[in-house]
Amino acid sequence: xxxxxxxxxxxxxxxxxxxxxxxxxxxxxxxxxxxxxxxxxxxxxxxxxxxxxxxxxxxxxxxxxxxxxxxxxxxxxxxxxxxxxxxxxxxxxxxxxxxxxxxxxxxxxxxxxxxxxxxxxxxxxxxxxxxxxxxxxxxxxxxxxxxxxxxxxxxxxxxxxxxxxxxxxxxxxxxxxxxxxxxxxxxxxxx
Amino acid sequence: xxxxxxxxxxxxxxxxxxxxxxxxxxxxxxxxxxxxxxxxxxxxxxxxxxxxxxxxxxxxxxxxxxxxxxxxxxxxxxxxxxxxxxxxxxxxxxxxxxxxxxxxxxxxxxxxxxxxxxxxxxxxxxxxxxxxxxxxxxxxxxxxxxxxxxxxxxxxxxxxxxxxxxxxxxxxxxxxxxxxxxxxxxxxxxxxxxxxxxxxxxxxxxxxxxxxxxxxxxxxxxxxxxxxxxxxxxxxxxxxxxxxxxxxxxxxxxxxxxxxxxxxxxxxxxxxxxxxxxxxxxxxxxxxxxxxxxxxxxxxxxxxxxxxxxxxxxxxxxxxxxxxxxxxxxxxxxxxxxxxxxxxxxxxxxxxxxxxxxxxxxxxxxxxxxxxxxxxxxxxxxxxxxxxxxxxxxxxxxxxxxxxxxxxxxxxxxxxxxxxxxxxxxxxxxxxxxxxxxxxxxxxxxxxxxxxxxxxxxxxxxxxxxxxxxxxxxxxxxxxxxxxxxxxxxxxxxxxxxxxxxxxxxxxxxxxxxxxxxxxxxxxxxxxxxxxxxxxxxxxxxxxxxxxxxxxxxxxxxxxxxxxxxxxxxxxxxxxxxxxxxxxxxxxxxxxxxxxxxx
Numbered sequence: 001x002x003x004x005x006x007x008x009x010x011x012x013x014x015x016x017x018x019x020x021x022x023x024x025x026x027x028x029x030x031x032x033x034x035x036x037x038x039x040x041x042x043x044x045x046x047x048x049x050x051x052x053x054x055x056x057x058x059x060x061x062x063x064x065x066x067x068x069x070x071x072x073x074x075x076x077x078x079x080x081x082x083x084x085x086x087x088x089x090x091x092x093x094x095x096x097x098x099x100x101x102x103x104x105x106x107x108x109x110x111x112x113x114x115x116x117x118x119x120x121x122x123x124x125x126x127x128x129x130x131x132x133x134x135x136x137x138x139x140x141x142x143x144x145x146x147x148x149x150x151x152x153x154x155x156x157x158x159x160x161x162x163x164x165x166x167x168x169x170x171x172x173x174x175x176x177x178x179x180x181x182x183x184x185x186x187x188x189x190x191x
Numbered sequence: 192x193x194x195x196x197x198x199x200x201x202x203x204x205x206x207x208x209x210x211x212x213x214x215x216x217x218x219x220x221x222x223x224x225x226x227x228x229x230x231x232x233x234x235x236x237x238x239x240x241x242x243x244x245x246x247x248x249x250x251x252x253x254x255x256x257x258x259x260x261x262x263x264x265x266x267x268x269x270x271x272x273x274x275x276x277x278x279x280x281x282x283x284x285x286x287x288x289x290x291x292x293x294x295x296x297x298x299x300x301x302x303x304x305x306x307x308x309x310x311x312x313x314x315x316x317x318x319x320x321x322x323x324x325x326x327x328x329x330x331x332x333x334x335x336x337x338x339x340x341x342x343x344x345x346x347x348x349x350x351x352x353x354x355x356x357x358x359x360x361x362x363x364x365x366x367x368x369x370x371x372x373x374x375x376x377x378x379x380x381x382x383x384x385x386x387x388x389x390x391x392x393x394x395x396x397x398x399x400x401x402x403x404x405x406x407x408x409x410x411x412x413x414x415x416x417x418x419x420x421x422x423x424x425x426x427x428x429x430x431x432x433x434x435x436x437x438x439x440x441x442x443x444x445x446x447x448x449x450x451x452x453x454x455x456x457x458x459x460x461x462x463x464x465x466x467x468x469x470x471x472x473x474x475x476x477x478x479x480x481x482x483x484x485x486x487x488x489x490x491x492x493x494x495x496x497x498x499x500x501x502x503x504x505x506x507x508x509x510x511x512x513x514x515x516x517x518x519x520x521x522x523x524x525x526x527x528x529x530x531x532x533x534x535x536x537x538x539x540x541x542x543x544x545x546x547x548x549x550x551x552x553x554x555x556x557x558x559x560x561x562x563x564x565x566x567x568x569x570x571x572x573x574x575x576x577x578x579x580x581x582x583x584x585x586x587x588x589x590x591x592x593x594x595x596x597x598x599x600x601x602x603x604x605x606x607x608x609x610x611x612x613x614x615x616x617x618x619x620x621x622x623x624x625x626x627x628x629x630x631x632x633x634x635x636x637x638x639x640x641x642x643x644x645x646x647x648x649x650x651x652x653x654x655x656x657x658x659x660x661x662x663x664x665x666x667x668x669x670x671x672x673x674x675x676x677x678x679x680x681x682x683x684x685x686x687x688x689x690x691x692x693x694x695x696x697x698x699x700x701x702x703x704x705x706x707x708x709x710x711x712x713x714x715x716x717x718x719x720x721x722x723x724x725x726x727x728x729x730x731x732x733x734x735x736x737x738x739x740x741x742x743x744x745x746x747x748x749x750x751x752x753x754x755x756x757x758x759x760x761x762x763x764x765x766x767x768x769x770x771x772x773x774x775x776x777x778x779x780x781x782x783x784x785x786x787x788x789x790x
Contacts, residue, residue: 001259003245007363008263010244012271018236019370020331027382027442031392034383039392041435041465043400052400055389055464058433059406069551074408077436078317078397080459082548082576084699086673087527088780090789092547092579100532111534114526118546121462121575127551130540166198168470169542169554178403 044175054175057124064143065181066128066136068174069115070099073123083119106139127171130159144186154180192524193537196556200516203474203560204509207481207599211505214482215489221372222345222365223494233371240367251358254731257346258724260362261339265720268335269306273298275328276320285321286396292319300708305332307719308340308601310447310454310571310694311711313703317436317457322394329454330443334378337450337483338369340603343723344487345494347607350730351631352495354738359730373483374450381445381479389468392441399432406430440465448479451601453571453694461561461574462550473557473574480570484508484599487606495631499749504609507757511598512567515587519559522584529789548579559584566591569601571694578673578681578697582781585697589684589777592691594765595650601692604719607726613748614643614729616760620746629745632738639732642725649721650690651768657686657710658772666706672699675790676783680776685711687769690718 031039042054052058057068059075068075072083085092099117104110113131133155141148158177162168220227241248252260276292279285292298297313304311305328316325342365349359386392409425410418420426440456444466447454454460461467461476485505492501524544526535537543542554549558558575565572566588577588591598597609614630618640621628628635661667661682671678681697688695689711696702702711747753 004256004260005263005267007244007246008260008267011240011246011264011363011367012268014240014243015335015367015370016271016327016331018240019334019375020327023375023378024326024330024439024442027379027386028392028394028439030383031386031441035386038389039386039441040395041391041393041398041437042389043398043435046403050398050400051403052433053435055468056433056435058400058402058404060404061406062404065404074406074430075433078434079315080317080436080457080463081315082459082462082579082698084576084578084672084697085547086578086675086677086699086780087545087547087581088529088675088677088784088789089673093529093789096530096533104532112532113541114530114533114535114543114546115541115551117530117533119548121548121550121573122459122464124464125550125552126464129542129551131534131538132541134540162195163470166195166202167474168552168557170540171551182403 065178070119071123072119082121133172211485214486218490219493246363254727258727273302279321279324282323284323296708300712303712307715308336309692309715310452315458333446333450333452337602338366341369342366344603344606347730350733353734378446382441385441388472390441391465398435448476451568451570461572477564480568481599483602484605507754515563519587524555548576567598569596578699582777586777593769616757626744642729645725653717654686670701676780689714
């Protein structure tokens with residue numbers, strides 16, 4: 001008993017040093033050397049200014065930008081969360097109803113893709129489905145004075161297919177797509 | 192549901208099948224202390240640890256000493272984790288200058304949570320824990336609580352395999368070998384693979400990005416509610432920056448899955464793009480969750496000399512796993528019938544279904560597969576919020592945990608939980624033919640069955656008691672965020688998850704309160720240690736028994752018939768115990784949802 005208690009103390013110290021300190025620091029060192037960009041969150045800079053991470057959605061509400069999925073936490077990466085609303089919760093039903101009404105006004109006659117009116121799990125899902133991108137094309141083309149086909153071509157270029165052809169789902173990274181829009185000549189082209 | 196979705200699910204099951212044998216053979220060699228390819232690296236470290244910690248590696252323990260060593264190690268390391276949390280303000284690696292974790296009941300809850308391999312999180316990682324606490328406190332416990340589980344499973348296997356012996360191994364040696372030979376090498380390689388896909392790994396302070404479009408955000412008052420101006424309109428704030436939380440995530444992510452711990456570095460866990468950025472990382476994380484549990488069935492077969500028994504157990508796990516996948520995938524892909532005007536159908540350009548609380552890159556197949564895997568095992572990582580699942584979709588994780596996570600299961604705990612069910616199955620088969628039951632040459636007698644029943648009964652007793660109290664007292668019901676039957680499910684899920692040492696949640700429930708932190712804290716401790724002790728008692732008792740050669744009256748534990756009987760026992764023990772509670776929660780909500788009722 002006494003000896004095991006002594007070992008319990010010493011073992012906690014020894015394994016903390018090995019597994020709790022040496023291991024993560026070694027992995028950090030290797031990661032920073034081997035994959036520096038990925039290890040630091042795939043940060044995106046425009047003209048030398050940090051504008052975000054390609055893995056984290058940020059708010060876009062202007063007519064000339066693709067909008068990401070709704071966020072329950074205002075796209076705040078220090079507070080990652082979903083809405084936690086259950087399927088029969090009236091707050092969920094009402095929120096979706098009003099979001100659907102707003103989106104249908106902008107693109108009448110087309111059913112609204114589900115991911116555009118549901119909050120993501122992280123609160124900053126970087127992607128939308130190709131369906132959700134297609135739904136927004138008319139608005140963006142109009143706001144930017146581009147042809148719908150030109151916008152559609154840009155969406156196509158930024159559509160990531162399933163990994164290795166079968167893993168996950170096809171998706172469109174909203175931040176990268178919007179930055180590409182800004183680089184495209186048109187009446188809203190900037191920066 | 193799509194063909195591609197099913198292909199992904201079956202591909203995953205095929206990978207689990209493929210890792211079972213190599214992992215099982217390797218672990219059998221590690222714990223029999225035979226030569227492995229890791230010896231040149233790990234053996235010197237192992238010797239050094241024993242020298243520093245006063246361990247005699249040739250000392251053999253009876254089950255009682257084994258249990259005491261395990262309990263002492265858990266208690267000491269739990270106290271240290273409590274202290275680290277409270278003192279993190281003065282410890283290094285704290286670029287965000289987080290103060291010590293308060294209130295004390297949260298620090299207690301978290302210490303109990305990580306010590307018991309539950310990783311229930313009543314806090315939000317990116318807003319509470321320093322990098323030091325994450326690495327040396329939380330990720331460290333991911334290793335040792337997993338290693339403790341593996342050690343105990345190995346001790347149980349020895350109990351079956353040994354004949355007329357009083358001892359079942361040495362806890363320290365089994366625990367250290369689990370860490371050094373099994374968990375650490377895979378974690379180093381796995382962490383780097385995750386980083387290559389975009390899981391972050393750094394010690395930098397949080398970055399500040401300047402938003403391309405400034406964002407209007409409604410202010411929140413001191414009470415946490417959205418603020419409204421004197422004119423009745425919401426009062427808004429213009430936000431121009433996004434603060435990007437950073438940290439040593441990959442090193443924690445891999446062991447969180449491989450040790451079936453499940454505590455996310457961030458609040459959003461494996462739904463967070465920094466923890467799980469691509470479909471490949473999602474696959475690796477799911478596979479990591481099942482690898483040890485699947486491998487241990489092969490280790491069982493190898494160490495007891497009945498490989499076909501190992502596969503019969505594996506088959507029972509695989510069948511129950513697929514059953515969960517089918518129900519969850521079907522329920523979520525159907526979507527939410529209460530939502531009007533939206534397109535929830537699957538097409539070439541969207542995966543459709545109930546996307547509330549899910550991520551686009553995972554869609555329906557990978558979200559529901561992850562939910563099934565994480566609750567089959569005692570992991571509890573999530574890549575979508577179970578609280579927002581449809582009633583039947585959310586029932587699958589709940590039911591998986593109610594079967595006490597024996598479907599591949601937590602590292603170690605899944606196997607010994609399953610073997611308790613095997614003891615019961617053999618006992619029931621014995622009753623049916625009127626002979627003393629035998630299991631792999633050991634007579635199963637009154638003492639063993641009593642201990643097995645204790646193991647089985649502690650679990651619902653703890654859960655139902657706490658859930659009942661919480662459902663009728665205001666300190667319990669105050670935490671509910673989704674009214675109606677869903678609110679009861681939130682409470683039930685919390686205590687099932689705690690006692691099963693899973694750690695996933697119906698996350699809307701407000702749990703950082705004195706009642707929930709304390710109650711779930713004890714729920715987790717009782718669910719872990721009060722089940723481990725009777726299990727070790729059976730192991731010790733089996734080890735000292737004589738070997739009885741199989742006769743014509745022995746119920747064979749290697750046949751499909753055995754697999755079916757085992758599944759039957761699991762369903763009866765798990766499902767029937769909790770059926771009344773389940774019918775008040777998810778089943779009722781499902782019927783009301785179908786009738787168009789909202790709350």
